[in-house]
Amino acid sequence: xxxxxxxxxxxxxxxxxxxxxxxxxxxxxxxxxxxxxxxxxxxxxxxxxxxxxxxxxxxxxxxxxxxxxxxxxxxxxxxxxxxxxxxxxxxxxxxxxxxxxxxxxxxxxxxxxxxxxxxxxxxxxxxxxxxxxxxxxxxxxxxxxxxxxxxxxxxxxxxxxxxxxxxxxxxxxxxxxxxxxxxxxxxxxxxxxxxxxxxxxxxxxxxxxxxxxxxxxxxxxxxxxxxxxxxxxxxxxxxxxxxxxxxxxxxxxxxxxxxxxxxxxxxxxxxxxxxxxxxxxxxxx
Numbered sequence: 001x002x003x004x005x006x007x008x009x010x011x012x013x014x015x016x017x018x019x020x021x022x023x024x025x026x027x028x029x030x031x032x033x034x035x036x037x038x039x040x041x042x043x044x045x046x047x048x049x050x051x052x053x054x055x056x057x058x059x060x061x062x063x064x065x066x067x068x069x070x071x072x073x074x075x076x077x078x079x080x081x082x083x084x085x086x087x088x089x090x091x092x093x094x095x096x097x098x099x100x101x102x103x104x105x106x107x108x109x110x111x112x113x114x115x116x117x118x119x120x121x122x123x124x125x126x127x128x129x130x131x132x133x134x135x136x137x138x139x140x141x142x143x144x145x146x147x148x149x150x151x152x153x154x155x156x157x158x159x160x161x162x163x164x165x166x167x168x169x170x171x172x173x174x175x176x177x178x179x180x181x182x183x184x185x186x187x188x189x190x191x192x193x194x195x196x197x198x199x200x201x202x203x204x205x206x207x208x209x210x211x212x213x214x215x216x217x218x219x220x221x222x223x224x225x226x227x228x229x230x231x232x233x234x235x236x237x238x239x240x241x242x243x244x245x246x247x248x249x250x251x252x253x254x255x256x257x258x259x260x261x262x263x264x265x266x267x268x269x270x271x272x273x274x275x276x277x278x279x280x281x282x283x284x285x
Contacts, residue, residue: 006221008236013214015240018083018092019248020210024203025084028194033084033207034076035189036196038181040208041215045175056175060167068160068173069180075153076181077188082147088245089253092238093132093261094147099268100125101155121271128263132256161219170219178212 024033049056059065082091100122133144164173196204238253238261245251253261 006217010214010217010221011236012240013210013217015092015237016244017207017210017214018088018237018241019244020203020207021080021083022088022245023248024200024207025080028196028200028204029189029192030080030084031077031185031188031192032194032196033204034080035182035185036204037076037080037207037211038178038185040205041212042178042182044209044212045171045178048171048175052171056169056171059172059176061164064160064164065168065173065176066180068157068164069177069184071153071156071160072177072181073153073184075150075157076185077150078146078153079150082143082150085143086141086147087251087253087257088249089238089242089251089261090132090144090257091147092241093257093264094129094144095151095154095237096261096264096268097125097129097148097151098155098158099271100264101152102159103271105155105159118271121267124270125264125267128260128267130260131263132260134256170216173219174212174215177215 021030021033079091079095082094086094103118103122129148133148134140161173242251242253
């Protein structure tokens with residue numbers, strides 16, 4: 001129940017985060033939004049540092065933490081680009097492909113055996129991506145590629161987080177990543193910098209607060225339960241985000257988005273049944 005509650009909190013936070021990025025992206029570049037998300041997230045770990053002390057920086061896996069920061073940088077920049085420029089439901093649907101990338105990565109980089117059933121599930125999932133993306137069609141947007149790249153970054157980051165939670169505390173994981181991400185996103189933000197207005201600062205602050213809440217909830221959920229149990233909850237993001245998007249933008253998911261999301265969800269379900277111990281990649285940044 002604790003894990004389920006934390007996952008629902010994380011998924012809701014990330015659904016709201018997508019809407020906030022969409023709103024901020026109407027006037028600001030996604031790279032600048034990503035920097036403020038990291039900066040404000042870093043400010044929220046200051047109380048942790050003050051209460052725990054410098055021991056919060058003590059990690060058993062410095063290289064893994066750096067790798068997680070780099071993969072999260074890709075996930076953040078690419079994912080925010082998709083959220084800013086694509087219909088909300090479409091951008092959320094692409095994020096569902098993270099478990100597929102987890103399975104592919106395990107095969108390519110960890111030399112794990114992939115059964116025919118798993119390869120079939122992966123192929124079906126990416127067919128669902130093509131249904132949503134409609135490459136070559138009039139409605140195709142280049143930001144769709146960024147969203148898929150962001151999902152790959154999330155998958156890599158989620159695998160690393162699961163390994164880190166076995167040794168490092170959630171406070172250490174979140175603190176190190178928040179500080180590293182602030183430094184890593186700064187050069188990208190400088191290139192496209194536009195001084196935010198007061199209203200934009202309010203939105204950017206909300207992005208940082210909601211994103212940090214989602215990150216803490218996800219890390220604690222992965223710490224107390226198997227990652228495979230988390231995967232069903234990621235699909236709550238779509239109805240939550242789509243409902244808010246309809247309320248704010250009168251935006252309804254297209255038939256292709258709905259069809260593709262069903263295909264992707266079905267493929268991930270098949271993949272999870274084929275290998276229930278595989279981390280779901282259901283996280284975010």
